[in-house]
Amino acid sequence: MGQLRLLKGLDSCVGRIAVWIAAFIPQRLPAGPPASFLLIRPGGIGDAVHLIPTISAIKTAYPDATIDVLAEKRNSAIFRLSPQIRRVFHYDRPAELFRTLRTTYDVVIDTEQWHRLSAVVARLTRAPVLIGFATNERARLFTHPIAYSQDYYEIDSFFRLLAPLGIEQREVSFPFLAIPREAAERGGALLREIKGKTFVTIFPGASIPERRWGAERFGKVAEMLAALGVAVVVVGGKEDEGQGEMIVAGGTGVNLAGRTSLSETAAVIRKSALLVSGDSGVLHIAVGLGVPTVSLFGPGRAKKWAPRGDRHLVIDKGLPCSPCTTFGTTPPCPIAARCMNDITADEVCTAVTVLLTATGVLPSCCGKNEWSES
Template sequence: MKATLILLKQVDRLAGRLAASLLPRPVPRQTNVPPKSILVIRPGGIGDAALLAPALHALQRSYPGVSIDILAERRNAGAFALCPGLRSVSRYDVPAEFFPVLRSSYDVVIDTEQWHRLSAVVARIVRAGIKIGFATNERRRLFTHPIPYEQDDYEADSFMRLLTPLGIRGEGEAECSFLAVPARDAELVDQLLGGLKGRRFVALFPGASIAERRWGAERFASLAALLVQRGIGVVVVGGESERAAGRTVEAAGGLSLCGRTGLAATAAVIGRSALLVSGDSGILHIAVGLGIPTVSLFGPGRAKKWAPRNGCHTVINKELPCSPCTTFGYTPKCPENARCMADITEHEVENAVLEKISHV
């Protein structure tokens, strides 16, 4: 999957930029007829997919009975299982799923990608009277309605802004819960939790797509030991790439489910927890979408854009002069070994967890 992602970015830099510059601009088409079919394009990671859910709900509320198709990627398609009411989810890095979408027609196409151009090219090619997307580079030429994008706006609000050409406004209207776990995955969790079933526990996610955003398996293990000493159960969640970190935390007294659950079942585990501790990650946004309190660790990432809001969540951020350093998803290699993350101590996180769960 990583090799496919690198290839897509290389194609975007070359073919995407060229196509975005050469394709003719679409002809704006005004209509007062409510759309019956909408294609929403969402490449990228799990976090973007999760925070897109409030905008999808707004479309469903505004246009009852509308058919919404999602064009995602293999790495984030599973997140849309947590968004009820969608007609279909296809993946553009799976040709057998991509080409039927390319040949389809819609009333509206909404490209939610923030920077890369290939998705904008797809939006331009797919037949639709209204084409909406972010105007961050040459991609603005390919939409009937290009929308400004700001680096310091909360991402769910940025996605909601894409709906303004349709007369839908909802920026700043935070939903306490905007994701739902399928029933079959909720039932599976009871078996996985074993002796922790019915007990209060804290979920830990030690992973991150970028090394600079990781707090470290040893620190998570130390945190787990501190919590276990206080009689609080600990469950580590994650995929195959978090198995080693899960074993480290398990040795400190936690239960590791890393690599044993798909994304929906992982969401079900988080949904049973009292709280999630995570760095800046897609799993963090899954917890937010489920209405679960979080303690999040920020450093390289843009807290204004990605950190959870409202009193249910605690954000730990050292706010060093060099952070945040991430722009449009790119984090440069840190010459100080991600000091913004390393300076966060286990006791600091423990105190935040204890303060938060005392109110749960």
């Protein structure tokens, strides 16, 4: 988080000046159909997942072209789940950033929505075609600035970046993430602990405290599932280990938080009947894998980020003050994140049973049960 604050601080302090200077950098002239692409994607896991269908569309339109990605350490592992990508460089590793700038590309697409420095990086490549969102001064640096709205589903927003290339948006096919063999084998080995039982994955983590629902409530969901003969597998990072232990304390499943890489986490999720999560990158991984989800939204923009389709149920209390997150920044909450705390365990349990019944995991009689928090 410290490095993230540093990057945002640098963008705020020097971004406008850097944009003004970079606007004078000359570009190369285009020479025929594009044969090489660079997509710049700083930020979190969710953005990275939602960008994969756009990458697939580029590869379909230009099957012989190479596609590289300039990402951050915190989201780069997602791009290992896309076979269309040739190389992944790191935006926050200077040696790799400079290597990217020394590489010749025909098209550079900056997929960042607001911060300016990624647009400066795009201009420094001197690619003949530069595409990016026109949300502020950054628009000056692109040959093709694209309008951006926080009311568009994020997958749709990324597809809009392809309009200058004549690539039309297409229906997204699921799953669009691929699990490496080694990660699949490791995930399978870890799941031996539940002895072949049907299971639901729970991710209790969040990027900010305002998006956390709480281990106690997730634990009630685990208890309900155990009563139905369904195990629970908790996933997450080292910071989620304690919550995971609380969730499975009643012997309802296994806690894998802190024990898996991102690709191994994806392998576990792929084998589950359903994922329960707040608005998180892990939620979007499940969507990309074609796994049903029950998601809890509060500060985040459900219109932009919530999963679509009848295999996904979204719980959002719709308070007048939510969503409050704008371009990835959430202000301190004066009412103790009521948008999340007002979501009851009973609501989530009902949503889980309804979706498990609809997908055939549970018999139809179970979907009619009511679950009490008492």
